[in-house]
Amino acid sequence: MSEFKPLPDQPPPPNTIGAVGWMRAHLFTGPINSVLTVAAAFLILFGISWFINWGLFDADFVGSTRDDCSGEGACWVFIIARLSQFIYGFFPEEQIWRINVMFFIFAACIIALMIEKTPKKGWISLFTLVGFPIISFYLLNGGIFGLEEVETHKWGGLTLTLVIAIVGIVASLPIGILLALGRRSDMPVIRSISIVYIEFWRGVPLITVLFMASVMLPLFMSAGAETDKLMRAMIGVIMFQSAYMAEVVRGGLQAIPKGQTEAAQALGLSYWKTMFLIILPQALKLMIPGIVNTFIALFKDTSLVLIIGLFDLLAIVQSALNDPNWLGFSVEGYIFVAFMFWIFCFGMSRYSQALERKLNTSHR
Amino acid sequence: MSTQSNATESRSKMIQLKNVNKWYGTFHVLKDINLDVYKGERIVVCGPSGSGKSTMIRCINRLEEHQAGDIIVKDIPLTNDLKNIDSVRREVGMVFQHFNLFPHLTVLQNCTLAPIWVRKMPQKQAEEVAMSFLERVKIPHQAHKYPGQLSGGQQQRVAIARSLCMNPEVMLFDEPTSALDPEMIKEVLDTMVQLAESGMTMICVTHEMGFAKTVADRVIFMDAGQIVEENEPEEFFHNPQNERTQLFLSQILQH
Numbered sequence: 001m002s003e004f005k006p007l008p009d010q011p012p013p014p015n016t017i018g019a020v021g022w023m024r025a026h027l028f029t030g031p032i033n034s035v036l037t038v039a040a041a042f043l044i045l046f047g048i049s050w051f052i053n054w055g056l057f058d059a060d061f062v063g064s065t066r067d068d069c070s071g072e073g074a075c076w077v078f079i080i081a082r083l084s085q086f087i088y089g090f091f092p093e094e095q096i097w098r099i100n101v102m103f104f105i106f107a108a109c110i111i112a113l114m115i116e117k118t119p120k121k122g123w124i125s126l127f128t129l130v131g132f133p134i135i136s137f138y139l140l141n142g143g144i145f146g147l148e149e150v151e152t153h154k155w156g157g158l159t160l161t162l163v164i165a166i167v168g169i170v171a172s173l174p175i176g177i178l179l180a181l182g183r184r185s186d187m188p189v190i191r192s193i194s195i196v197y198i199e200f201w202r203g204v205p206l207i208t209v210l211f212m213a214s215v216m217l218p219l220f221m222s223a224g225a226e227t228d229k230l231m232r233a234m235i236g237v238i239m240f241q242s243a244y245m246a247e248v249v250r251g252g253l254q255a256i257p258k259g260q261t262e263a264a265q266a267l268g269l270s271y272w273k274t275m276f277l278i279i280l281p282q283a284l285k286l287m288i289p290g291i292v293n294t295f296i297a298l299f300k301d302t303s304l305v306l307i308i309g310l311f312d313l314l315a316i317v318q319s320a321l322n323d324p325n326w327l328g329f330s331v332e333g334y335i336f337v338a339f340m341f342w343i344f345c346f347g348m349s350r351y352s353q354a355l356e357r358k359l360n361t362s363h364r
Numbered sequence: 365m366s367t368q369s370n371a372t373e374s375r376s377k378m379i380q381l382k383n384v385n386k387w388y389g390t391f392h393v394l395k396d397i398n399l400d401v402y403k404g405e406r407i408v409v410c411g412p413s414g415s416g417k418s419t420m421i422r423c424i425n426r427l428e429e430h431q432a433g434d435i436i437v438k439d440i441p442l443t444n445d446l447k448n449i450d451s452v453r454r455e456v457g458m459v460f461q462h463f464n465l466f467p468h469l470t471v472l473q474n475c476t477l478a479p480i481w482v483r484k485m486p487q488k489q490a491e492e493v494a495m496s497f498l499e500r501v502k503i504p505h506q507a508h509k510y511p512g513q514l515s516g517g518q519q520q521r522v523a524i525a526r527s528l529c530m531n532p533e534v535m536l537f538d539e540p541t542s543a544l545d546p547e548m549i550k551e552v553l554d555t556m557v558q559l560a561e562s563g564m565t566m567i568c569v570t571h572e573m574g575f576a577k578t579v580a581d582r583v584i585f586m587d588a589g590q591i592v593e594e595n596e597p598e599e600f601f602h603n604p605q606n607e608r609t610q611l612f613l614s615q616i617l618q619h
Contacts, residue, residue: 262427263464263523267478267530268453277477282468359468 055335066326078329079336082320086336089156089311095148099159102136106166114351129170136163152230156311158340164234164302164312165344169295171238176245181275183250194246201243206304209236214308233305241298248294252287253279285359292352296345303341313337375402377436378534378565379424384433386419393419394430395589401534401567406560408576408597409569411586412612417569420586421536424567425456438533454482457527461539463519465511471498471522472507475529483530490529497525501555517548521555528559535559537568571616577601585609 015021027037058073061080069075079086088096109128112118140163143149155163182194201209213236214229256279264274284291306315317333320326379401386394393416401407409417422428423435426442426449435442437452466474475494479485485493498504501521503514511519520540527535537556541549553575560566560579570576576583576597583600585593585608593606601617604610 257462257464259460259462259464260466263458263460263466265427266425266453266456266458266460267526268450268482269478270450273481277481278466282466285468 066329074332074335075329076332078320078326078332082317082326085157085320086313086316087158089159089316090154091150091156091159092148092154095142095150098139098142098147098150102139105132105135114354133167133170136166152228155230157316158313160230160305160310161299161302161312161314164230164237164305165299167234168237168241168298168302172241172245172294172298173291175238175242177249177280179242179246180249180253183246184253198243198246201240202247204240206237206240206301207307209240210304210308212236229308230310233308233310237298237302237305241294241301244294244297245291248287248290249283251290252283255286256283285356288352288356288359292348296348299345299348300341313340375404377401378403378405378438379567380434380436381420381424382434382436384420384423384430384435386416386423386428386430386432393589394423397433397589397591399584399591401565403533404563404565405581406564406566406579407568407582407584408580409567409584409586410571410573410576410612411592415586416589417586418538421458421538421567421569424534424536425453425458427458454530455533456536457530457532457534458536459520459523459527459538459540461542463511463516463523463543465519465523465526467511470508470510471503471514474511474522475526478526478530494525494529497528498522500528500558501525502551515548516544517551520544520548520552524552524555524559534565534567537566537570539569539571541570541572573601573616585612587612 015024028034054073056073058070059076060069060073061076062068063077064081066075066078068077084096088099091099106128109124109132112124113121113128118124138144138147140155140159141150141152179194179198182190183198185191185194210233213232217232260278260282261274264278269277303312303314305312306318311319314337317337321330321333377400379399381397381399384394384397385392397420399420409421411417419428423430423442424437430442438455440448440452440455442448442452465471466477469477472491472494475497476487476490479490479493480487495504495507498507501524503518503521503525506514506518506522511522514522524535524540540556541552544552549572553572556566556568556575557579568575568580580597582594583597584591585600585604585606587608593600593604593609595605600609601613604613
C-alpha cells in the first residue's frame with residue numbers, strides 16, 4: 001500500500017508580500033488608482049503642512065494678553081491664560097485640589113485596569129464603577145469631613161462635562177441591562193413597563209428632556225421641594241441614555257443562541273444566574289462596539305446642557321470668546337474644545353477595541 | 365400499543381409519563397404519551413423528524429412545558445412550582461445536538477460552573493470532580509482550552525462530562541451525534557456505551573441503530589406525536605409489529 005505524503009509548503013511570490021506587495025495591492029493597482037494616490041498624497045501633505053505651520057510654528061504660546069500674539073498663526077495664549085477656568089469652571093481656587101484628587105483617582109483606576117497584569121481587577125473595576133463616583137461626589141460637593149461645600153452651579157468646564165458623562169455612563173448601563181431583560185421577559189407587566197419606558201425616552205429629543213427637567217419640573221413641584229439643577233439634568237441624561245442602552249443590550253442578547261439558555265437551565269441554573277454567568281458575559285462582549293458607540297454619543301451630548309445654563313466645556317469656552325479682552329479667537333477656542341472631546345472619545349474607542357481583542361475566546 | 369417491557373415492577377420507577385399532551389399553538393405535538401422508565405434502564409427513541417421525540421425528552425426536564433398529563437421524575441411531579449423544576453433539573457442531565465458549551469469559559473470552568481453555583485460545592489472540590497469526569501471521557505489534557513479550540517467530538521464529550529459533574533440520576537441525549545463529522549461519531553458513542561455500562565439511566569434520541577442494538581434495553585419508535593411501538597432491540601429490529609415501524613426501518617436500514 002502506498003503511503004500518503006503531503007507536498008511541502010512553498011513560499012509565496014516575493015512581490016505579493018511586505019511593504020512593496022501591500023503598496024502594489026492597495027495604492028498602485030492601475031493607472032487611475034496611481035494618479036489618485038499621488039493626488040491624495042499631495043493634498044494631504046499640503047493641508048497638513050499648512051495646519052502645522054498655523055498651529056505650531058507660527059503660533060504664539062507665551063504671554064498673558066492678546067498683545068503677545070503676533071497674529072500670523074494661532075494664538076494659544078488665549079487658551080493657556082484661560083485653561084484653569086476651562087478645566088475647573090468656577091470652582092473656588094483654593095478648593096481646586098479636590099478636583100485634581102478626583103482626576104488622579106480616576107486616572108489611577110483607568111491605568112490599573114488597562115495594565116494586563118494588575119491583580120484583583122474585579123475589585124478595581126467595582127471600585128471604579130461604584131466607589132469612585134461616591135468619593136467624587138463628596139470630594140466635589142463637600143459639606144462633610146470639614147470640606148467646604150461647593151454648590152453645583154459653580155461646577156463647570158471639563159470637570160462638569162466629565163461628571164455628567166461618567167455619571168451617565170455608570171448609571172445608564174445597569175439600568176439599560178435591566179430594561180433589556182425586562183423587555184425580553186415572559187411577564188407581561190414587566191415587559192410592558194420596559195417597552196413603554198424605552199419607547200417614550202427614545203422618542204423624545206434630549207434637548208426636550210433637559211428643558212423639561214430644568215423648566216417644567218420646578219413648575220409642577222411645590223416651592224420647597226426644589227432640587228438641584230445639575231441633579232435634574234443628570235437624571236434626564238440617565239433616563240434618556242438608559243433607553244438607548246437597553247436597545248443595544250437587547251440586540252446583544254438576541255445574538256446569543258437559545259441553546260445557551262437551555263444548557264444553563266438543564267444544569268439547574270436559575271434565571272438570574274443564567275443571565276449573569278452565561279448570557280450577559282457573552283452578550284456584553286458582542287455589544288462592546290454598540291455600548292461604546294452609545295458612550296461616545298453620550299459624552300458629546302453632554303454639551304447640550306449649555307442650553308439650560310450649565311457651563312460645560314463648550315459653554316465655558318464660548319463664554320470666554322465673548323470676553324472683550326479676547327475677541328476674535330473663536331477658531332482657537334473651538335479647536336481646543338474639539339480636541340478635548342476627541343481625545344476622550346478616541347481614548348474610549350481604542351480601549352474598547354483592546355478589550356474586544358482581549359475577550360475574544362471564540363477562535364473561529 | 366405494543367408489548368410491555370420485561371422490566372420487573374420491583375425495580376423503582378425513575379421517570380413516569382402519564383397521558384402527556386403538548387401543543388405548539390394549535391399544533392398537537394405530543395399525543396397521550398405513556399412511558400415508564402426504570403432505574404438503570406437504557407432507552408433509545410427513534411422516529412422521523414417532527415415526530416415529537418426531542419419534544420418528549422425536553423419535557424422531562426421542563427425545557428418544554430407539557431399542557432396535559434403528568435410527568436413524575438424520581439417522585440417529584442413536574443408542575444409550575446419552580447422548586448420542583450429546580451430539583452428535577454438537578455437530577456436530570458442533558459446532552460444537546462449542538463453541544464451548547466459555554467464558549468466564554470474554559471472546558472474546566474464549563475464543568476465546574478453548575479456544581480459551584482447550584483450545588484454550592486467548593487471550587488477545589490468541583491475542579492477535582494470535573495477532572496475525574498474529563499478523564500473518564502478521555503480529554504483531561506484539554507481542560508484549560510476554550511470549547512472553540514476543540515473538535516466537535518471533543519466538545520460533545522466535554523458536554524457529557526459537564527452534565528455528569530452534577531451527578532445526575534438520569535441522562536437525556538438529544539441526537540448527540542447528529543451534528544458530528546463521521547470520523548467523530550465513534551468517540552462520542554464509545555463514551556455513551558461506557559456510561560451505559562456504568563449503570564446510568566439513559567434516554568437517547570438517536571438514529572445510531574448500532575448503538576441501539578448494543579446498548580438499549582428498549583427501543584421506542586415515535587411518529588406524529590405518538591409512541592407507535594416499543595420493544596426490546598432484538599424484537600424491534602427483526603420483528604417489528606407496526607406497519608409504520610416496518611416502513612421506517614426499511615428506509616433507514618436500506619444502505
